[in-house]
Amino acid sequence: MATATRIIQRLRNFLSGHDLQSKLQLRYEEIAKRTQAPPKLPTGPSHKYANNYYFARDGRRESVPATVVMSSQKALTAGSQAQVPAKPPVTPGGVYKEPALSTDQPYL
Numbered sequence: 001m002a003t004a005t006r007i008i009q010r011l012r013n014f015l016s017g018h019d020l021q022s023k024l025q026l027r028y029e030e031i032a033k034r035t036q037a038p039p040k041l042p043t044g045p046s047h048k049y050a051n052n053y054y055f056a057r058d059g060r061r062e063s064v065p066a067t068v069v070m071s072s073q074k075a076l077t078a079g080s081q082a083q084v085p086a087k088p089p090v091t092p093g094g095v096y097k098e099p100a101l102s103t104d105q106p107y108l
Contacts, residue, residue: 004012013019041047076082 009021013021
């Protein structure tokens with residue numbers, strides 16, 4: 001399109017509905033600035049500059065077991081006994097009985 005004549009350029013712009021020549025030149029608003037602000041990253045296991053060895057960078061090594069904030073069991077007062085309700089023993093279900101064959105159909 002840059003080597004096309006003015007008449008052909010205007011015909012293309014008219015048929016496309018917008019200026020096709022505007023994107024050929026570099027726009028200064030679309031280019032990244034040379035000086036940029038430093039990134040604002042959250043601190044993590046490898047954010048420090050010194051004493052940052054490869055084996056210590058794994059964030060999974062810094063995980064700890066969960067802390068119990070509140071227990072789901074009721075706390076006992078001093079000198080009281082826990083009353084556990086008696087549960088019936090677990091019994092198996094009934095024995096499977098095979099259904100009787102129907103007598104109205106012939107045996108196949």
